[in-house]
Amino acid sequence: MDYLLLQIMAGIAKGMNIFLLSAGFTIIYGVLRVVNLAHPSLYLMSGYFAFSITQVLGSKIGYWGALVLAPIFSAIIGMIVERVVFRTVYDKHHYMQLILGWGVMLILGDIMKLTWGVSPKSIPVPAILTGTIEVPGGSFPYTLIFAVMISALVGLGVYLLMYRSRLGTLIRALSYDEEATQALGVRVNLLWIFVFGFCSWLAGVGGTVASLFTSIRLGADQELVLICFIVVIVGGLGSTIGALVGSLIFGVVFSIGILVLPRYALVFMYVIMVIMLIIRPYGLFGKKIG
Amino acid sequence: MNSPAFNNQNRWMIIFLAVIAVVLAVLPLLVKTSIIRLVTEVAILALFAMAWNLTLGATGIFSFGHGGLFGIGMYTLAIMMVKFSIPFPIAFVCAPVFTGLASFIIGLVCIRLTGLYFAILTLAFSQLIWSFIWKARDLTGGDDGISGTTLPSFINSPTDLYYFVILVVAVAIFMIWYLLRSPLGFTLNTLRENPIRAEAIGLNVAKYRILAFTLSGLFAGLAGGLLAMYMRGAYVEFASVAYCFDPVFICIIGGIWVFAGPIVGAFIWLALDHYIPMITEYWPLIAGIILISLVLFMPMGVLGSTLGWWRHQKLKKSEALSRLSASLSPASLSSTQQSGKEESIG
Numbered sequence: 001m002d003y004l005l006l007q008i009m010a011g012i013a014k015g016m017n018i019f020l021l022s023a024g025f026t027i028i029y030g031v032l033r034v035v036n037l038a039h040p041s042l043y044l045m046s047g048y049f050a051f052s053i054t055q056v057l058g059s060k061i062g063y064w065g066a067l068v069l070a071p072i073f074s075a076i077i078g079m080i081v082e083r084v085v086f087r088t089v090y091d092k093h094h095y096m097q098l099i100l101g102w103g104v105m106l107i108l109g110d111i112m113k114l115t116w117g118v119s120p121k122s123i124p125v126p127a128i129l130t131g132t133i134e135v136p137g138g139s140f141p142y143t144l145i146f147a148v149m150i151s152a153l154v155g156l157g158v159y160l161l162m163y164r165s166r167l168g169t170l171i172r173a174l175s176y177d178e179e180a181t182q183a184l185g186v187r188v189n190l191l192w193i194f195v196f197g198f199c200s201w202l203a204g205v206g207g208t209v210a211s212l213f214t215s216i217r218l219g220a221d222q223e224l225v226l227i228c229f230i231v232v233i234v235g236g237l238g239s240t241i242g243a244l245v246g247s248l249i250f251g252v253v254f255s256i257g258i259l260v261l262p263r264y265a266l267v268f269m270y271v272i273m274v275i276m277l278i279i280r281p282y283g284l285f286g287k288k289i290g
Numbered sequence: 291m292n293s294p295a296f297n298n299q300n301r302w303m304i305i306f307l308a309v310i311a312v313v314l315a316v317l318p319l320l321v322k323t324s325i326i327r328l329v330t331e332v333a334i335l336a337l338f339a340m341a342w343n344l345t346l347g348a349t350g351i352f353s354f355g356h357g358g359l360f361g362i363g364m365y366t367l368a369i370m371m372v373k374f375s376i377p378f379p380i381a382f383v384c385a386p387v388f389t390g391l392a393s394f395i396i397g398l399v400c401i402r403l404t405g406l407y408f409a410i411l412t413l414a415f416s417q418l419i420w421s422f423i424w425k426a427r428d429l430t431g432g433d434d435g436i437s438g439t440t441l442p443s444f445i446n447s448p449t450d451l452y453y454f455v456i457l458v459v460a461v462a463i464f465m466i467w468y469l470l471r472s473p474l475g476f477t478l479n480t481l482r483e484n485p486i487r488a489e490a491i492g493l494n495v496a497k498y499r500i501l502a503f504t505l506s507g508l509f510a511g512l513a514g515g516l517l518a519m520y521m522r523g524a525y526v527e528f529a530s531v532a533y534c535f536d537p538v539f540i541c542i543i544g545g546i547w548v549f550a551g552p553i554v555g556a557f558i559w560l561a562l563d564h565y566i567p568m569i570t571e572y573w574p575l576i577a578g579i580i581l582i583s584l585v586l587f588m589p590m591g592v593l594g595s596t597l598g599w600w601r602h603q604k605l606k607k608s609e610a611l612s613r614l615s616a617s618l619s620p621a622s623l624s625s626t627q628q629s630g631k632e633e634s635i636g
Binding site: 035085088089093094095096098099100102103104105106107109110111113114222226229230233237263264266267270271273274277278281 | 346352399402403405406407409410411413414415417418421424425531535538542572574575577578579580581582585586589
């Protein structure tokens with residue numbers, strides 16, 4: 001029973017990490033109406049970036065440098081992808097975006113394979129984060145606590161940005177009516193690029209933090225695509241709160257699932273998603289977007 | 291106005307099909323067995339892609355779940371023949387029927403949603419099917435799959451299988467062609483073009499979408515059964531996400547809105563899938579680049595763009611001719627030009 005508590009705590013921590021991934025995805029959809037299948041690829045890519053950066057900077061400041069720099073690289077790549085690929089199809093059928101996103105995912109996946117090779121990578125955990133805390137049921141690693149802290153901090157930052165700043169108001173205006181926002185004199189193009197870059201940065205932070213407790217390997221982006229979709233659909237496309245709730249639900253269900261039926265933990269989540277789509281098609285917090 | 295162009299086109303099409311039929315018939319005499327096996331695989335894949343295109347190209351719904359349906363078809367045949375020793379004819383008919391049934395049920399559930407949600411929900415069902423196949427080891431052999439489907443007694447060599455597959459695929463494709471030209475086909479197209487208006491004129495959009503999805507699943511199951519024969523068994527990877535994506539890729543290459551698009555796409559895709567990994571290990575990279583280029587620059591696919599270009603050339607030519615004749619005849623310049631335009635579009 002205690003072990004169950006530990007698992008659930010770990011699940012919540014990983015869920016908080018997934019929140020960074022899914023928040024970016026859902027904001028891009030909510031504001032820009034774009035489905036970016038390649039978003040999890042940026043999450044994975046920042047893990048690889050973090051690996052290289054820690055190699056270069058050494059073990060003292062390596063990870064902290066990576067935490068700062070890797071998400072920025074992810075953001076840059078995200079913005080490039082947006083400019084080159086998604087620009088032309090943002091008002092077309094969603095299926096075109098899906099296919100384009102999938103193409104980008106394939107390309108980024110192979111670029112990662114080219115650059116970093118096929119063997120999984122891992123990052124040396126900085127000294128301050130090694131160690132565990134004793135909880136009933138076992139020991140809970142500091143890295144997971146760190147993940148929760150970072151996600152909470154960044155989540156707070158996202159809230160402050162979106163609801164307490166002028167920029168956030170403009171972004172929300174953009175999600176309601178792009179033409180009207182443009183008519184106000186706002187440079188919508190720049191806003192677009194910013195949103196894409198910011199969301200890619202979020203994914204980057206998530207990936208860099210995740211590299212502390214998971215190995216960085218090829219193919220993770222494809223698994224994450226499914227997870228990301230499940231999370232945002234359960235939570236509601238377009239809603240950041242939904243992404244948070246969905247991620248937490250995912251974390252808990254998945255960790256319980258691993259205890260019960262290890263290979264099919266994901267199936268539980270699929271079932272939840274199917275049920276959710278049947279009884280509440282737009283997710284817990286989603287709203288029908290045009 | 292009975293434009294002579296149409297009759298001409300019809301005649302060329304029949305000649306073209308006859309040539310294809312002859313080539314397919316004598317192919318085993320000309321090339322070696324490995325090529326025959328490849329062509330067999332192309333045919334099965336073409337049927338699968340054709341089936342999938344019934345959802346997007348014809349009806350405008352995007353299904354990411356055909357991998358699971360394909361797997362159902364494959365496993366139905368294999369399980370029936372290997373585990374229950376059911377004779378081939380029954381098993382072969384059951385593959386599409388069971389898959390059609392499954393897709394009907396899945397369609398009932400999924401059809402209340404559109405667009406992205408529909409795609410993800412179908413993907414979820416496909417993954418559920420895939421997980422079930424993995425898990426139910428007793429029935430499906432789990433990740434080992436089922437091997438050892440014996441081929442019926444009238445098939446004794448790859449060439450025999452080739453003829454059987456080509457025959458079945460040809461009949462199936464003909465059925466799809468006939469379907470798409472029937473009132474049902476045009477109804478589906480109407481749904482695709484403008485579902486709101488279709489609803490407004492009294493068409494039950496949901497019912498027709500479910501019907502399209504069921505038929506699509508039926509033919510996908512048929513393709514799955516054929517693949518079970520080709521592979522002499524059923525294996526779990528054919529129900530995986532890869533086979534959810536592949537028909538999409540194939541149809542994008544060939545052209546979604548052209549009837550023969552999936553066939554051309556299957557050809558090209560299998561050739562690429564077979565030969566590119568021999569040159570480089572970065573096939574996904576190339577696939578991604580091809581995919582993006584196609585969607586951005588050639589959304590009609592290879593066949594679609596070729597036909598479009600050809601029609602554009604014909605249009606230019608007939609327009610030039612009519613302009614020439616208009617400039618030669620002094621009377622009513624504007625009306626001659628107008629009627630010239632009507633003729634070339636028709």
